[in-house]
Amino acid sequence: MRHRRALELPLEDSAAAPAPRQAPASRSGDLLHPIVGRADAATIAPAELWLAVHLASPSPPAQQNLERLGARAQRLTPRVSLDPPDSLLLEIKGSLHLFGGVAGLSREMAGECSRLQMPCMLAVAPTPLAALALARAGRKLGVSPSRTADSAAVLTITDLAQLVGKLSPLPLAALRWPQDTLNRLARIGVRTIGEALRLPRAGFARRFGTVQLQTLDRLIGRVSDLKDRFEVRPRFRRRRELIYELESHAALLAVLTPLLAQLGEFLQARQCGVLTLECRLRHRGIPPTRCVLRLAAPLADAVQLATLLGERLNALVLPQPVRACELRSGPLVSRILASGELWQPGEHGGGAAAQAPELIERLRARLGPEAVYGLRVIEDHRPEAAWQVREPVMTLPAAARGSQNDPWPFGHRPPWLLPVPRQLNERDGLPRRRGALRLLGEAERIETGWWDGHEIARDYYTAVDARGARLWVFRERELPHRWFLHGVFG
Numbered sequence: 001m002r003h004r005r006a007l008e009l010p011l012e013d014s015a016a017a018p019a020p021r022q023a024p025a026s027r028s029g030d031l032l033h034p035i036v037g038r039a040d041a042a043t044i045a046p047a048e049l050w051l052a053v054h055l056a057s058p059s060p061p062a063q064q065n066l067e068r069l070g071a072r073a074q075r076l077t078p079r080v081s082l083d084p085p086d087s088l089l090l091e092i093k094g095s096l097h098l099f100g101g102v103a104g105l106s107r108e109m110a111g112e113c114s115r116l117q118m119p120c121m122l123a124v125a126p127t128p129l130a131a132l133a134l135a136r137a138g139r140k141l142g143v144s145p146s147r148t149a150d151s152a153a154v155l156t157i158t159d160l161a162q163l164v165g166k167l168s169p170l171p172l173a174a175l176r177w178p179q180d181t182l183n184r185l186a187r188i189g190v191r192t193i194g195e196a197l198r199l200p201r202a203g204f205a206r207r208f209g210t211v212q213l214q215t216l217d218r219l220i221g222r223v224s225d226l227k228d229r230f231e232v233r234p235r236f237r238r239r240r241e242l243i244y245e246l247e248s249h250a251a252l253l254a255v256l257t258p259l260l261a262q263l264g265e266f267l268q269a270r271q272c273g274v275l276t277l278e279c280r281l282r283h284r285g286i287p288p289t290r291c292v293l294r295l296a297a298p299l300a301d302a303v304q305l306a307t308l309l310g311e312r313l314n315a316l317v318l319p320q321p322v323r324a325c326e327l328r329s330g331p332l333v334s335r336i337l338a339s340g341e342l343w344q345p346g347e348h349g350g351g352a353a354a355q356a357p358e359l360i361e362r363l364r365a366r367l368g369p370e371a372v373y374g375l376r377v378i379e380d381h382r383p384e385a386a387w388q389v390r391e392p393v394m395t396l397p398a399a400a401r402g403s404q405n406d407p408w409p410f411g412h413r414p415p416w417l418l419p420v421p422r423q424l425n426e427r428d429g430l431p432r433r434r435g436a437l438r439l440l441g442e443a444e445r446i447e448t449g450w451w452d453g454h455e456i457a458r459d460y461y462t463a464v465d466a467r468g469a470r471l472w473v474f475r476e477r478e479l480p481h482r483w484f485l486h487g488v489f490g
Contacts, residue, residue, distance in 0.1 A: 004332055010191025018467035045057040046126030046160045046221075051102075053109060054121040054147035055247075056137035060085035061118065070230045073110040076105060081128070085222035087135070087226060089128050089168070110146045123155040128227055129219045132372055133174040133193070140171060164220055168194025175215060181208055181219045181275040188257065193219070236266045236329035245284075249313045252322060257306055259327045264302030267332070275393060276330030279309060284322035291316055294369055296392050297357035298333040304358070311365035360392050381448045383417055383486060412444075412462070414472045414487035421484035424473065429471055431483035433468035447477070460486070 009092065039310040053069070054059055061069075066082055073080045076099065079091035092105055099105040106122050113120040123134030135154040138145070158164050170193045172182055185208070190196050196204075197216060205213045238259045246252055256279065267273055275298060279291040293310050299305060302481050364372045374392035378385065424431040430436045443459040457477040464470055472487035 004120060023183060029312065046158070048091055048126060049096070049102075049126055049158065050128045050131040051090040051106065051109065052123045052125070052128070052131035052135040053088040053090070053113065054068045054085045054123070054132070054138070055088075055113070056119050056121050056139070057086070067230075067232075069116060069118065070110065071232045072116075073109065074230075074232065075112075076108055077082060078229075079227075080230045082230050083132060089131065094125070099446055102154060102156060102158075110148070113146070114148050119147045119372075121145050121155075122153070125157045126160050126163055128225050129175070130163060130221075133167065133170055133219065136176075137170045138176040147256075150163075162219065164194075164197060166195070167219065174194060175219070177212055177215070184208070224461040235331065235333050236263050236327070238262060239324065239326040240446070241324045243320065244321050247312075247318060247321045249316070252325065253306065253310045253313055255325060255329065256309065259325075260302045260306050260309070262426075263305065263327060263329060264300060267269070268301035270332060272336060273335045274329045275299075275333055277305065277309065277464060278328040279313075279329070279363040279487045280326040280328065281318065281322045282324040282326070283318075284323055286320060288317060288326075289316065291298075293371075294364065295357070296360040296364075298335045299357075299361075300335060308361050308365045311362070315366070315368070364392075367437065381446050382454070383413060383446075385449075385454070414470075415490040416490070417472075417487045418485065421474070421486045424483040424485055426483050430483075431463065431485075433465050433471070433485065436464055437463040437471065437473065439463050445477075447476075461490075 041457065054075070055066075055069075063084065066084060066086075070080050070082055070088060073088060077090050077092050077095045081089040085137070090109070092102070095105060095172075098103060099108055102124050106124070110120060110122060121135045121138040123131045123138065125131035125134055136153060140157065143155065144154060157163055172185060172191060172193060177248040184282075185191070185196065190199065193216075197220070201213060215225070217223045229460055240255060240259060242255065246255065263274075266342040273295075275295050277295070279280065279293070281291065283289070291309070293305075293309055293312050295308075316370070360372060372392060374390045376388045378388055378489055380386045413464040424437075426432060426434055427436070430439075440462045443461055445459050447457045449455040458474040459477060460472060460474040462470060463473045470489035471485055473483060473485050476482050476484075
């Protein structure tokens with residue numbers, strides 16, 4: 001009994017002043033009320049008011065869909081924050097008078113969700129975490145997700161003095177704490193937010209960590225809860241209707257040149273570049289022809305973009321004359337501007353690293369994107385599975401590093417592997433290729449791949465043939481112990 005008073009203190013030390021009396025926990029139906037009419041004199045107006053949008057679909061939406069919804073939500077307020085994987089937060093206090101209060105603004109937000117076919121649960125509270133907890137616990141409070149703007153039901157808490165009382169009956173699972181923490185709290189009879197708030201702060205921090213204690217502080221507004229503002233990634237998009245149809249590639253490039261100049265100004269103003277540029281050529285009665293230009297480094301120069309796009313257009317076969325053209329940029333990428341070198345390439349040690357992206361882009365524009373590609377190292381001991389094709393994207397620092405003698409990431413392995421290992425002849429158990437091979441050094445044993453059905457068990461050697469070529473060969477560890485050629489050193 002002597003600890004009874006300490007357990008009733010709402011997250012305060014027993015030596016501190018007694019906390020003000022909390023409002024009794026309301027029923028779930030009390031949370032559903034419109035914010036209309038004159039406020040009570042005793043109501044404490046919060047400094048902020050947050051609308052939480054919890055997407056109640058069976059599977060979490062993709063990040064791209066969440067960003068689309070965030071872009072639409074910026075029509076209602078500039079302060080929009082994403083809470084992946086399935087939630088969105090809007091600070092709406094400054095926008096209430098523009099949309100008819102909480103009820104009108106919630107209908108607008110529910111309409112945006114319905115247009116994207118995302119059933120949602122809406123909740124309003126003075127703190128971001130409180131609004132999220134209400135929205136996540138909506139089903140347990142008997143509220144169905146809204147699928148249309150007319151069926152939007154909003155769980156609302158606008159009085160800061162009643163925040164703790166109305167959050168108390170909510171389950172702790174609404175805070176999305178680790179399941180181990182929830183199980184430990186359940187073993188001592190703590191399953192709701194109110195029961196967790198009544199625990200002593202010092203003991204709670206010792207047993208469950210300070211992170212959960214800070215979460216409770218942010219929940220009830222004891223400390224600030226700063227949210228990163230979501231910003232829509234800007235993209236360039238311009239379309240030009242033609243007064244007559246065009247069939248010549250040179251004429252199309254002349255029409256696209258002013259659009260490319262606008263793109264260059266757009267990118268220069270933002271100190272950004274693009275890695276992908278799409279040109280859509282629209283015809284009469286058939287789908288548009290797409291011409292995609294993929295770059296090796298972020299580029300913002302309109303002249304260079306026009307040159308590369310002209311190379312791609314020359315290799316394009318037009319099914320019909322073009323009556324409209326559209327230019328679309330990919331996501332903008334930050335550019336790291338670098339100063340030119342004092343010496344030109346080839347003069348007194350002047351490097352050519354800055355010209356590497358331009359060469360790659362010119363080759364891809366002329367030969368096609370499938371003819372020039374990059375390689376990516378994968379963490380796998382099997383040589384044939386330790387690399388993967390990727391886009392040859394280079395940034396300026398990476399291009400500068402390319403001029404230095406970076407160590408080969410595979411150690412003593414050759415950079416040239418045969419597509420399929422070639423079986424070698426042998427005599428007296430030793431491999432032969434244009435004569436007997438001389439094995440150098442110790443064997444590298446590789447036994448792996450049992451988990452995916454592509455198991456290998458090999459002993460690799462570096463070998464030299466009669467002409468001095470250095471080869472990479474291996475011997476099977478399983479019968480019949482055959483020899484194979486797998487790679488060639490430069």
